[in-house]
Amino acid sequence: MTSNEIRKEIACRCGFTDPKDVRCYHCKKWGYNRGLTMNDVGESACALRRGTPDRRTASYQFCRNFEYVGNGG
Numbered sequence: 001m002t003s004n005e006i007r008k009e010i011a012c013r014c015g016f017t018d019p020k021d022v023r024c025y026h027c028k029k030w031g032y033n034r035g036l037t038m039n040d041v042g043e044s045a046c047a048l049r050r051g052t053p054d055r056r057t058a059s060y061q062f063c064r065n066f067e068y069v070g071n072g073g
Contacts, residue, residue: 030057045057
């Protein structure tokens with residue numbers, strides 16, 4: 001399964017019309033959405049990557065564990 005297919009599957013599950021909306025910026029696990037800081041290039045700490053040396057993810061990234069933050073997030 002390609003990354004585009006995965007993203008489309010997640011978008012469908014969350015009710016998005018555009019698969020590009022499946023990104024860290026809209027995920028509950030992304031640090032900025034949990035009250036943490038975001039740096040000047042749009043990166044913030046991800047709760048799923050807690051044990052990794054560089055746990056930051058960019059706002060446009062996505063993963064299979066995407067969880068929609070909801071309206072206003």
